Amino acid sequence: MAQVLITGRIATVELGxxxxxxxxxxxxxxxxxxxxxIRIVGSIVGTHTPPPAPVELSPAEQAVADGEDPVVAEVEASVAESLGENDGVPPRSGRGSGLTAWQAFLDSKRIDYPADASRDDLIDLWETRPQDQS
Structure with a gap:
């Protein structure tokens, strides 16, 4: 696997x-x-390999990335799931809220989206769709 040079953009315990x-x-x-x-400055070796497949963040990491309380997000997702309130809609944060989950959901609803759409773009697309597409 290739090595890359990264620069810290937000201070963390690993990198300032x-x-x-x-x-x-x-x-x-x-x-x-x-x-x-972080910002990926560039590849250390002469060739840059394609980026690896995205990974799912843990529920706590996803909630923090979304600026939410990880405990509250997990409890809300759990309650909605147990009450059957989400009607198959992936959660906005926490477990099962990743890009691939939203892509699969929109695919199941036959809703088109751009190939480079982010998870937030897909959520916005779902929330602003014409109501006859649900």
Whole structure:
């Protein structure tokens, strides 16, 4: 697997703002870059391999990334699931709220979306759809 040079964009326990590090180019590194915690400066080796498949964040990580309380998000998702309130709609945060879950859901509803759409784009698309598409 290729190594990449990353720069911290948001201070974390692993990397401060502006600090650089050389790391393996993994799905986790891609996820951190998408969330804005780091910036991938470039590949260390001569060729850059395609990014690995995205990984699902843990419920706590997803809630924090969305600016939500991880405990509240998990409880709300659990209650909605037990009451059957979500009608198959993936949760907005926590377990089962990733990009692939939203893509599969919109595919099941036969709703088209751009190939480069983010999870938030897919949620917005679902929430603003004409009501006859549910």
């Amino acid at each position: 703002v502006g600090e650089e590090a050389v790391v393996e180019h993994t799905a986790r590194i891609e996820q951190l870059a998408e969330l804005g915690y």
